[in-house]
Amino acid sequence: xxxxxxxxxxxxxxxxxxxxxxxxxxxxxxxxxxxxxxxxxxxxxxxxxxxxxxxxxxxxxxxxxxxxxxxxxxxxxxxxxxxxxxxxxxxxxxxxxxxxxxxxxxxxxxxxxxxxxxxxxxxxxxxxxxxxxxxxxxxxxxxxxxxxxxxxxxxxxxxxxxxxxxxxxxxxxxxxxxxxxxxxxxxxxxxxxxxxxxx
Amino acid sequence: xxxxxxxxxxxxxxxxxxxxxxxxxxxxxxxxxxxxxxxxxxxxxxxxxxxxxxxxxxxxxxxxxxxxxxxxxxxxxxxxxxxxxxxxxxxxxxxxxxxxxxxxxxxxxxxxxxxxxxxxxxxxxxxxxxxxxxxxxxxxxxxxxxxxxxxxxxxxxxxxxxxxxxxxxxxxxxxxxxxxxxxxxxxxxxxxxxxxxxxxxxxxxxxxx
Amino acid sequence: xxxxxxxxxxxxxxxxxxxxxxxxxxxxxxxxxxxxxxxxxxxxxxxxxxxxxxxxxxxxxxxxxxxxxxxxxxxxxxxxxxxxxxxxxxxxxxxxxxxxxxxxxxxxxxxxxxxxxxxxxxxxxxxxxxxxxxxxxxxxxxxxxxxxxxxxxxxxxxxxxxxxxxxxxxxxxxxxxxxxxxxxxxxxxxxxxxxxxxxxxxxxxx
Numbered sequence: 001x002x003x004x005x006x007x008x009x010x011x012x013x014x015x016x017x018x019x020x021x022x023x024x025x026x027x028x029x030x031x032x033x034x035x036x037x038x039x040x041x042x043x044x045x046x047x048x049x050x051x052x053x054x055x056x057x058x059x060x061x062x063x064x065x066x067x068x069x070x071x072x073x074x075x076x077x078x079x080x081x082x083x084x085x086x087x088x089x090x091x092x093x094x095x096x097x098x099x100x101x102x103x104x105x106x107x108x109x110x111x112x113x114x115x116x117x118x119x120x121x122x123x124x125x126x127x128x129x130x131x132x133x134x135x136x137x138x139x140x141x142x143x144x145x146x147x148x149x150x151x152x153x154x155x156x157x158x159x160x161x162x163x164x165x166x167x168x169x170x171x172x173x174x175x176x177x178x179x180x181x182x183x184x185x186x187x188x189x190x191x192x193x194x195x196x197x198x199x
Numbered sequence: 200x201x202x203x204x205x206x207x208x209x210x211x212x213x214x215x216x217x218x219x220x221x222x223x224x225x226x227x228x229x230x231x232x233x234x235x236x237x238x239x240x241x242x243x244x245x246x247x248x249x250x251x252x253x254x255x256x257x258x259x260x261x262x263x264x265x266x267x268x269x270x271x272x273x274x275x276x277x278x279x280x281x282x283x284x285x286x287x288x289x290x291x292x293x294x295x296x297x298x299x300x301x302x303x304x305x306x307x308x309x310x311x312x313x314x315x316x317x318x319x320x321x322x323x324x325x326x327x328x329x330x331x332x333x334x335x336x337x338x339x340x341x342x343x344x345x346x347x348x349x350x351x352x353x354x355x356x357x358x359x360x361x362x363x364x365x366x367x368x369x370x371x372x373x374x375x376x377x378x379x380x381x382x383x384x385x386x387x388x389x390x391x392x393x394x395x396x397x398x399x400x401x402x403x404x405x406x407x408x
Numbered sequence: 409x410x411x412x413x414x415x416x417x418x419x420x421x422x423x424x425x426x427x428x429x430x431x432x433x434x435x436x437x438x439x440x441x442x443x444x445x446x447x448x449x450x451x452x453x454x455x456x457x458x459x460x461x462x463x464x465x466x467x468x469x470x471x472x473x474x475x476x477x478x479x480x481x482x483x484x485x486x487x488x489x490x491x492x493x494x495x496x497x498x499x500x501x502x503x504x505x506x507x508x509x510x511x512x513x514x515x516x517x518x519x520x521x522x523x524x525x526x527x528x529x530x531x532x533x534x535x536x537x538x539x540x541x542x543x544x545x546x547x548x549x550x551x552x553x554x555x556x557x558x559x560x561x562x563x564x565x566x567x568x569x570x571x572x573x574x575x576x577x578x579x580x581x582x583x584x585x586x587x588x589x590x591x592x593x594x595x596x597x598x599x600x601x602x603x604x605x606x607x608x609x610x611x612x613x614x
Contacts, residue, residue, distance in 0.1 A: 087328075118333045120336050122383070134553075152596075190289075
């Protein structure tokens, strides 16, 4: 009898310990979390598989084209320079994280706006990512760039390198950016730098 | 007083069974996420300047077949900075050049040899590729075959016959040369060329050191 | 055998006297429980009856998963250039709508397009729905929350719509913190169940 009580107590204690571990130790966080590499506009972020550089940030109601693309809120256009390091790489994860840790995804509506990039090793690739966002997304927005596309449970880039680039938008600048009316010309993505691109 | 019970030992036998069941249950990840998603199965290999005959087990809409061909790596040439993309020419920069890969092929005109991709591997393990669906630059259909007479495609639908060509297209010759270009660093030293039609299969052609 | 029957009778007798000796409050409670159990075959133990499909009315908000959709009117056109250019024999039925993604995270358009359909008119829907932003005729594939778009929800039909009404149906899309089918946590999952439907008048334009 004593023996049975002791075994029962051990089993219950083991289950309790298991529960404590899953509840209080960040197991899922360490198992699933990507590796973030922080950067700022203009300086390259070196990931395991590619170098990511944000070369420009624009806010506009209109992206030029025929027809021009209108934003539901405003377009936040992020110009990128990407280069695969060791082997050909496809990147499909480009999204924003704002000051409140909310996510905003890229739009495929603008005529030359990219949502993914196929990189040849060592060949620089230029692309502009266009986000149609409301005003609250702008302050402290950071661009995330990685291989797996964003989905609601962020499973496509677990344990992968992610570039996290601060776009340098201060909360005090948001009103002025929102009021801007100038249209932005987005150039075709590819191995040709935007200033030389035909389209 | 009853004699002391022997402690249960059934779990000793059950543990390896449980571990085996766990590995088997998760094991599908190895073929799906690793083996089939990259070049992991060398089906033939040889040195530059020698003919290598290849027979690759594959399948199309009608079932399994062998893709049979022979290939010879003649060598690498060229170092232009103008690179021909799918749409336009552009200038390579950052010390990159377009290196020509000179290949000779022999195959029956009925063998589907479109959509091959070529990878140059350098002495630091870096890979430079042309012809893959996910390659942003360069051609991706007629990398290994003559541009005007590329030969048949592998049938995707049951209605398509194996080896059939568009009406105005001549059959592929029995022997031909191909010289696709791959963008590579000018100063890189290459150790091998890989030819692949589909993962995980590839053919290795070793370059002289 | 005889002993068995004797003992059963004894049990019944003892149970009867036990029940009789209970206080009234316990008798009432037990009676209510028994009545509830007795009503079980007629639905006494099931939850409140599920509502039938809701009604889709022009100008009234409809929820399709996280999307708030207000259908303003339904229009039939020979084409909707430059967005939709069907064969000459075909037509385009457009739900002229305002769509807002609610909540606080982005969503792809498929969560909406896979769960709205039209029926009737003696024609088949051969393509769609697709979503086009009315301001610039570009196709919407991704949504960020908090923005309202006037969208043309387009269906390409095999021929001209017969009759004056279009049946619009939306499927039930529910938020699941855990879904055993997909193993995806916190996802919007479509159920094979009509959540709302309605007959909307169709306006023909050439």
